[in-house]
Amino acid sequence: MRPPKPNPKTRKLRKRLLAEEEGDEVELLESWIDSGKPDSGSNPLSFPPLPEKAPVGQLRDGSFSPYAGCLKFSQLPLSKKTKDGLAKANYKDMTDIQRASLPHALCGRDILGAAKTGSGKTLAFIIPVLEKLYRARWGPQDGVGCIIMSPTRELAGQLFEVLKSVGKYHGFSAGLLIGGRKDVDTEKEHVNDLNILVCTPGRLLQHMDETPNFNCSELQVLVLDEADRILDVGFKRDLNAIISQLPKQRQTLLFSATQTKSVQDLARLSLKDPEYLGVHEESETATPSLLQQTAIVVPLEQKLDMLWSFVKAHLNSRMLVFFSTCKQVKFAFETFKKLRPGIPLKCLHGRMKQEKRMGIYSQFCNQHSVLFCTDVASRGLDFEKAVDWVVQVDCPEDVAAYIHRVGRTARYLSGGKSVLFLMPSEMEMIRKLEEKKIPIRITKTNAKRLQPVSGLLAALLVKYPNLQQLAQRAFTTYLKSVQKQRDKEIFDVKKLLIEDYSASLGLPMTPKFNFIKKVKGKSSAELSLVELSSAKKNASEDNFGSFDTSKEDESEAEGVDILRQKPTQDEGKKTELGAAGPPPTRILKKKKLKINMDRPVGNKVVFDEEGDPLPPLAGLAVKRTTDSVQLDMNKVVQNLKEKRRQMELADKEDKALYRESRKERRIKEKMKRKRGREEEEEDSDDDGATSDEEVREDRFNKKNKKGKIYFESDDSDNEETVKNNKKVVNTESISLAEQEQLALKVLESLHS
């Protein structure tokens, strides 16, 4: 069907001719756009998606907009300033999503735009924003006219750059409002003068809460890039608070490669008859056609070996490597850096300072290197020079996350490759990917090409104790992240060979953690990690096959078997760098660990026939065979129980002490803040948040706490502080003589 020609007798055309005569570009644009608008018609969300190859720009009534056949930006009713900006940035031909959405967006309609990663969604909303404000003759005095929101700071920065380049001939003021910047006060002074805000939800809300007279009541356009992410639970509170402060009369544009169609989500945004434009829905694949995707089956304990081998085999590539948590990123980065693979390594995660994050981002754009990162880099980022490989060491939380991660390569017209490490227990992910039209080839590990790195890591951990801590944190945060995943079909922490994983990080002992409760009907409040892995070993045997439990079971029956020994100094030297090879076999079981808790690590304990421990060397004389060593198990168990009780008591005391000191510290911090020394909430690397999601959660809580200091006078901690302060002030303000008298009185009362 051909686009209808505008009737020359219409009022619209007369208006246009008049505008042409007067040289009024805005009037001209308005009349052009009016002539392309459909007269009426409602657009239910079930509006059929446009076939990829059909002409885009179809209107609700089935006809085509006069601009439907446009292939170039120059054919659209755009202001000269925008056209010049586009030409200067070398944008000439429109991509599918731009062709589909611009005719609607320019008419002022709400849009739900979905198109593959790297297909040019950014211009599909930047252009309408500029045009809307231009046609409204928006000026500095009009304040905030448009808000463009992004889930991450890096992406916000990138959008801001595109806005600056395409909008360079317009006179609008625009600002980048993202967390982690220290100049929030300067920002507060200027934010009211800005016409376009490119921001993350947290920072925008901060201004809404704290900046005097911050006003968005005249907002014309709201854009959510990566809309499904911003509408996700992680941003729910922030977004709801923001939306409640925006006028309902506005244009709303939502874009993402994995668009939400949830009516609930859309209701939250009060969309009006939105156009759903899923330009690639009919496409054979949901990912870019030039992307080659592979999955490799890798057991958890071989993931780092595999990564190391992969990096070593691709030294001339630009590679993005995704992990689940910040600590894993940090661990892999710090250890691999020390092992010098022969290519620059970088890391990017939500716990880093903002300047550093931005620095890393631009360095990675300009240099062949490997960037270890969390999902903070998974969405929207368009690296200046093409990324060759996307490696996913940990399985993404869902198909959408997969699409965004791999979408960092094969962007626009370029090709790219991706590889996903999948554990045997995660193979269900393949089915889910295929179901969503993601073509992925599965391969198996080539054992010959695998370069084991665990031995090297173990040596590094001995040499650098801080790395040991990092390894422990990487270990725990990873397990925690698996435990927290919603898709239990894929993620099951109980299927993991935890001890082997710990060994693969180079850890001499499997760390304990206590966040998994009640396994297989056990009612103890907290089970140790080792208990958990023993409980599940049988279940996971099928998957991993190679784990030989027979010996361990035998020795456990004895109840007093040898603990895994910490390498002596000499042994430690043997495992120095270069002496690659798997770490010594690890024999860790619940009971062994309990014994281990009671005495210094690294000593082999041998028991006599009464079940009493022998001095270290006496053990050498004891021949350890099941027949010759008859142990009184009851006594041993009783001993252990008693020791455990003592440990628990000591633990309780420790906890009480810790609580006390934490309380004091909190009081001090609150006082400090009260005195006006408010600090940015960034980057305290030690507070245990695991993923970027938790980092954001942390920030939210901190922000709330900050608020409470000023408004909650009934806080008991606060009261105490105030009372204490009063006391201090009183004592300080009385004279020395008075103080002596006071002391005497106290002494007297004590004597009597």
Ligand SMILES: Nc1ncnc2c1ncn2[C@@H]1O[C@H](COP(=O)(O)OP(=O)(O)OP(=O)(O)O)[C@@H](O)[C@H]1O
């Ligand atoms: N019309 C165009 N002509 C040439 N290049 C374009 C055009 N539109 C976009 N590009 C380029 O394509 C690349 C990807 O664009 P963009 O970042 O907007 O993709 P996206 O769809 O938003 O991706 P993602 O879903 O990952 O966020 C960018 O480098 C951009 O400069």
